[in-house]
Amino acid sequence: MLAMFTLRSCSTLWASWTVSRVQLLRSLSGMSVAQIDEEVAKLLQLKAKLGGDDGKHQFVLKTPKGTRDYNPKQMAIREKVFNTIVHCFKRHGAETIDTPVFELKETLTGKYGEDSKLIYDLKDQGGELLSLRYDLTVPFARYLAMNKITNIKRYHIAKVYRRDNPAMTRGRYREFYQCDFDIAGQYDAMIPDAECLKIVYEILSELGLGDFRIKVNDRRILDGMFAVCGVPDDKFRTICSTVDKLDKMPWDDVKKEMVNEKGLSEEAADQIGAYVSMQGGMDLAERLLQDPKMSQSKQACAGLTDIKLLFSYLQLFQITDKVVFDLSLARGLDYYTGIIYEALLTQAGVAPVVEAQNGAPGSTEESVSVGSVAGGGRYDGLVGMFDPKGRKVPCVGVSIGIERIFSIMEQKAEACAEKVRTTEVQIMVASAQKNLLEERLKLVTELWNAGIKAEVMYKKNPKLLSQLQHCEESGIPLVAILGEQELKDGVVKLRVVANREEVDISRGDLVEEVRRRTS
Amino acid sequence: MLAMFTLRSCSTLWASWTVSRVQLLRSLSGMSVAQIDEEVAKLLQLKAKLGGDDGKHQFVLKTPKGTRDYNPKQMAIREKVFNTIVHCFKRHGAETIDTPVFELKETLTGKYGEDSKLIYDLKDQGGELLSLRYDLTVPFARYLAMNKITNIKRYHIAKVYRRDNPAMTRGRYREFYQCDFDIAGQYDAMIPDAECLKIVYEILSELGLGDFRIKVNDRRILDGMFAVCGVPDDKFRTICSTVDKLDKMPWDDVKKEMVNEKGLSEEAADQIGAYVSMQGGMDLAERLLQDPKMSQSKQACAGLTDIKLLFSYLQLFQITDKVVFDLSLARGLDYYTGIIYEALLTQAGVAPVVEAQNGAPGSTEESVSVGSVAGGGRYDGLVGMFDPKGRKVPCVGVSIGIERIFSIMEQKAEACAEKVRTTEVQIMVASAQKNLLEERLKLVTELWNAGIKAEVMYKKNPKLLSQLQHCEESGIPLVAILGEQELKDGVVKLRVVANREEVDISRGDLVEEVRRRTS
Missing domain, CATH: 3.30.930.10 (Bira Bifunctional Protein; Domain 2)
Structure with missing residues (x-):
């Protein structure tokens, strides 16, 4: 049984390597049979190595029979x-x-x-x-x-x-x-x-x-x-x-x-x-x-x-x-x-x-x-x-x-194609401009300390698109967008993910506004 | 280890039997040594039987070493x-x-x-x-x-x-x-x-x-x-x-x-x-x-x-x-x-x-x-x-x-001697008089259907005292007391367990009143 699984995982690796190599081969037009043999030998060597070195690659990646992980x-x-x-x-x-x-x-x-x-x-x-x-x-x-x-x-x-x-x-x-x-x-x-x-x-x-x-x-x-x-x-x-x-x-x-x-x-x-x-x-x-x-x-x-x-x-x-x-x-x-x-x-x-x-x-x-x-x-x-x-x-x-x-x-x-949310995050703290990590962390702290479920991307300068995409994917309903102008004005741009509506909210009112919109 | 526990449980039984028999012996004044020996033999026989019959008495009542139940x-x-x-x-x-x-x-x-x-x-x-x-x-x-x-x-x-x-x-x-x-x-x-x-x-x-x-x-x-x-x-x-x-x-x-x-x-x-x-x-x-x-x-x-x-x-x-x-x-x-x-x-x-x-x-x-x-x-x-x-x-x-x-x-x-509640029951439906089980079940159904956490004693005619005692013991804050008079008047007597205050509440208002007092 174990042997079978090890074999299976090897052949999967083998298959994926083969594919990429075959693509490589295709790009090398006019290869000789000898060259092909050489490539095959290299691949077989690689395959043996994958199955035979320090044990890293020999794990059977599965849960015991009759059990499952819950995602x-x-x-x-x-x-x-x-x-x-x-x-x-x-x-x-x-x-x-x-x-x-x-x-x-x-x-x-x-x-x-x-x-x-x-x-x-x-x-x-x-x-x-x-x-x-x-x-x-x-x-x-x-x-x-x-x-x-x-x-x-x-x-x-x-x-x-x-x-x-x-x-x-x-x-x-x-x-x-x-x-x-x-x-x-x-x-x-x-x-x-x-x-x-x-x-x-x-x-x-x-x-x-x-x-x-x-x-x-x-x-x-x-x-x-x-x-x-x-x-x-x-x-x-x-x-x-x-x-x-x-x-x-x-x-x-x-x-x-x-x-x-x-x-x-x-x-x-x-x-x-x-x-x-x-x-x-x-x-x-x-x-x-x-x-x-x-x-x-x-x-x-x-x-x-x-x-x-x-x-x-x-x-x-x-x-x-x-x-x-x-x-x-x-x-x-x-x-x-x-x-x-x-x-x-x-x-x-x-x-x-x-x-x-x-x-x-x-x-x-x-x-x-x-x-x-x-x-x-x-x-x-x-x-x-x-x-x-x-x-x-x-x-x-x-x-x-x-x-x-x-x-x-x-x-x-x-069946109902309704998206099952796996988190309860109410709002994402985002920015469209660079060098605003500190400001994002400050704002998310304000929200956490007020009991709001909030997230921030772990990147210094994430793209606005990827921040919004994360909201769409995980069903986060609101985004607080910070920019130089908003900081100067003491406001936050609150974006509703569902309809892309944006409205400026005074910073002091943000917590209440998030609560009101997500209650 | 198992043997030790079985022995221990036997000797407990043995001890309790011995005590009652000794009391018996005391009441039989003037027993001969032979009679005493006979009694002892009987007891030993009994003891052997306790350890050796259908297995009912041989269970080791414990959790495995290093584990515990949570009460x-x-x-x-x-x-x-x-x-x-x-x-x-x-x-x-x-x-x-x-x-x-x-x-x-x-x-x-x-x-x-x-x-x-x-x-x-x-x-x-x-x-x-x-x-x-x-x-x-x-x-x-x-x-x-x-x-x-x-x-x-x-x-x-x-x-x-x-x-x-x-x-x-x-x-x-x-x-x-x-x-x-x-x-x-x-x-x-x-x-x-x-x-x-x-x-x-x-x-x-x-x-x-x-x-x-x-x-x-x-x-x-x-x-x-x-x-x-x-x-x-x-x-x-x-x-x-x-x-x-x-x-x-x-x-x-x-x-x-x-x-x-x-x-x-x-x-x-x-x-x-x-x-x-x-x-x-x-x-x-x-x-x-x-x-x-x-x-x-x-x-x-x-x-x-x-x-x-x-x-x-x-x-x-x-x-x-x-x-x-x-x-x-x-x-x-x-x-x-x-x-x-x-x-x-x-x-x-x-x-x-x-x-x-x-x-x-x-x-x-x-x-x-x-x-x-x-x-x-x-x-x-x-x-x-x-x-x-x-x-x-x-x-x-x-x-x-x-x-x-x-x-x-x-x-x-x-340390703080504060009672830890093990249930969240908000109210107990009780009565002081006999033959009101049906009325109690009707009322508790009204409460359950309205989402109130409620209990009723599983007795036809429980004593009021035992119903109140249950509330004290398990920290239930309110009691709804039903009697012939209350039923006639369309009210419920609401008792606050902590201060024994009682007030009549119109039946239709009870759910709201319970919510208000236990929110």
């Missing part, structure tokens, strides 16, 4: 998305925490089932055995248990690591952000759960990603449904994961998988089929509570009663227009114990057909469908796994699919 | 510091980038000399060999070369990793933040260099850490000085690192080290001693340019001329009151090629006597003295090490010693 434009979009999300979390009174990027290996052991093979381990260099975090939920549970915290409302935005098969064009990376909000604590039913949905609703509305739906279901309803439809206990998990494919496959195929691959009876499958086609709101929950079969399951009834309660709170939160109780929603993760939910973009044009970037089989996002941008649920047992005495801390949370949102925002930015 | 209070301080710093970077027109937390191992190879042993490697799980980044400068240089970027002004705030001996009580961690600002590009001398100093000045002033000094020197002046004092070429580096100890050791000890350990002649050492005691401004640079010995070194003269030019720009930037040209400043890092600088807090009471948290021998921070909070310099050769054609991109940058600043801010927050 300033991507960072500007990332910052905007984070600001919207964090602002929403804060509006709901959340605190934030941070945990190390690696954990003791054993902290992660036994939490991810088959996916444990995707965990990055650190080399044993003596001392503890460490692994890079795989998600933010397990470190959160470790943090709560370790600090004996029984209630907290926190968000955590940080990178996690999965040695998955990357599909970077589809937004799936080995290093990617997770953006989690969780409420831990013993509270009255469905109030924090409803707030999580309110938060998803607010964030997706504010980001302007187009129309969306939030599907809601409950682990207990699923389990109850499987029980009353005659699914054997030991097949709940596997049938559940087949149900989960309903957003990518038609029912007939899902049924086939249940019957042919998973060995379910046709009758049981048909009964499931009838239920999982149901969608509605509080009314559906009410109806199912009266359903002769479903009502036989205590679990299902508990779940349905909670769904009713949840919808009553969602009404108060004014978000029922986008929330659907959907019996086909069956998120993969084992640790959910109650309500589960998932938000999907419904405008095909906006939602790119990409796989879940976190979509490791069996992981949180296993069952994330096309267009899914958030998901979560209640997990009342996880923290207890870390507590020495097994004390449980009930939790409900949501994870925003931030990498997919980045992709969509990037595409939108490109 | 919400620490995060609030961290956010405040970052905001100040980022705001300053943006005022100066900087963009930001991000790079992966790990790099190809070979990207880091040969960049850190002896410190390479402190690099965290990832386990070879097939595929590329990877290492965690050790600083942000090498990834930056890799980024520039890889993307053929020849000029950029960027900041990068991110965690870096060093398998150093942690000294966490003194703020030295294995995972810690770096906060770098760099200007890359071919510009006229000393203009970007001066802006870096302006930025340090602004950040330290705004953070209010107390008085500070910024020491300035130039690698070329140091080298020239060593040459004219008769230091052999091959001893420049080692003598330089001895000079660097002047802020921790008196001159006599430094001289002893030069003469006795490094084999320098006494005469050469004395000549160095005369120079490194010099401090001043532009005048000192002027004087040294006339110095019969120093002026013999071309290198030194180039450096001194640039120092003069630098100070002329610092005057325009209005920051000469804190900047000192100090010939004893000799930062360790090999890659500096021109100006170097370092900022120190000068108020002993504020600056804790901690070692540089990044203080690996030979690293950027090797020579950081007690109280040092920022440092940097010009490095014109580093990017060229990554470029296939060795093309150089001149760079100058500064690294803010953010971990030390966190420590100081945390200490200050504790």
Whole structure:
């Protein structure tokens, strides 16, 4: 692999040298074959040298597989998305925490089932055995248990690591952000759960990603449904994961998988089929509570009663227009114990057909469908796994699919051809004449000291054109132009980049004028 | 290590069981020795079971050595510091980038000399060999070369990793933040260099850490000085690192080290001693340019001329009151090629006597003295090490010693007993009477939808006292109290937590009133 890359970088060099030499050759008309051979020999020598000297030229210039740098434009979009999300979390009174990027290996052991093979381990260099975090939920549970915290409302935005098969064009990376909000604590039913949905609703509305739906279901309803439809206990998990494919496959195929691959009876499958086609709101929950079969399951009834309660709170939160109780929603993760939910973009044009970037089989996002941008649920047992005495801390949370949102925002930015600014500079201090560096530095200092975002070119005598060009390229809206005359008159020529309008402003009024025009 | 922790957690359990059993034993008066033995055997059995069952009790609840979680209070301080710093970077027109937390191992190879042993490697799980980044400068240089970027002004705030001996009580961690600002590009001398100093000045002033000094020197002046004092070429580096100890050791000890350990002649050492005691401004640079010995070194003269030019720009930037040209400043890092600088807090009471948290021998921070909070310099050769054609991109940058600043801010927050708020909640929606959950949820929705940061307790019928207590504890300034009467009257009782003042506000005016009182 490394050899291949080194080779590739050599051949690129070789190609560029060849081109320039060939141009040279063309200019030398009437060269003999011997001369050409000589040139070729020289070039080959040069090539060998490039690959073989002090090592300077042998660097493999790339980021590790499945990772990427963020350039300033991507960072500007990332910052905007984070600001919207964090602002929403804060509006709901959340605190934030941070945990190390690696954990003791054993902290992660036994939490991810088959996916444990995707965990990055650190080399044993003596001392503890460490692994890079795989998600933010397990470190959160470790943090709560370790600090004996029984209630907290926190968000955590940080990178996690999965040695998955990357599909970077589809937004799936080995290093990617997770953006989690969780409420831990013993509270009255469905109030924090409803707030999580309110938060998803607010964030997706504010980001302007187009129309969306939030599907809601409950682990207990699923389990109850499987029980009353005659699914054997030991097949709940596997049938559940087949149900989960309903957003990518038609029912007939899902049924086939249940019957042919998973060995379910046709009758049981048909009964499931009838239920999982149901969608509605509080009314559906009410109806199912009266359903002769479903009502036989205590679990299902508990779940349905909670769904009713949840919808009553969602009404108060004014978000029922986008929330659907959907019996086909069956998120993969084992640790959910109650309500589960998932938000999907419904405008095909906006939602790119990409796989879940976190979509490791069996992981949180296993069952994330096309267009899914958030998901979560209640997990009342996880923290207890870390507590020495097994004390449980009930939790409900949501994870925003931030990498997919980045992709969509990037595409939108490109599509609308709107220039993404990577700085916030309000004004450039420029001059048209020579020998005014000192005056430019004096003025930019005045602006900086007044809190204005300002730039000056690092040249003694830059051309006015190149100063204006820099403004156009980086979207700086104003230019303060200094000249001998302006200095004499105690004014600054203020130029609006967009329309090239120029107006003299008294030096003392400049700060106020810039603030007024860029607020 | 793991065994020790497991043992410790067992013995804690053991202790608590023993206590309750001993209490039990006390209540059973007149037990025989045999009975006691039996009890002991039972207890030991229990103990073995605790250590040996399903694994629930065997978790080691800790973060890896040299790392820590940030709790919400620490995060609030961290956010405040970052905001100040980022705001300053943006005022100066900087963009930001991000790079992966790990790099190809070979990207880091040969960049850190002896410190390479402190690099965290990832386990070879097939595929590329990877290492965690050790600083942000090498990834930056890799980024520039890889993307053929020849000029950029960027900041990068991110965690870096060093398998150093942690000294966490003194703020030295294995995972810690770096906060770098760099200007890359071919510009006229000393203009970007001066802006870096302006930025340090602004950040330290705004953070209010107390008085500070910024020491300035130039690698070329140091080298020239060593040459004219008769230091052999091959001893420049080692003598330089001895000079660097002047802020921790008196001159006599430094001289002893030069003469006795490094084999320098006494005469050469004395000549160095005369120079490194010099401090001043532009005048000192002027004087040294006339110095019969120093002026013999071309290198030194180039450096001194640039120092003069630098100070002329610092005057325009209005920051000469804190900047000192100090010939004893000799930062360790090999890659500096021109100006170097370092900022120190000068108020002993504020600056804790901690070692540089990044203080690996030979690293950027090797020579950081007690109280040092920022440092940097010009490095014109580093990017060229990554470029296939060795093309150089001149760079100058500064690294803010953010971990030390966190420590100081945390200490200050504790010292002044001022409560650090971990949320920004403006108002709590409460009620004194029962059965008003729905009304509370309705009102909090109105507030959220208007962009107000608001909270409500997740209980059907919380006690007023516990609602008010929550406000006191988390610093929420206002409470909106709902009762039957208020609902009838279409008002909300607005309570100011600080002085317990209560006033009825018409429901329609509440949002404006909250904004007014919390702006």
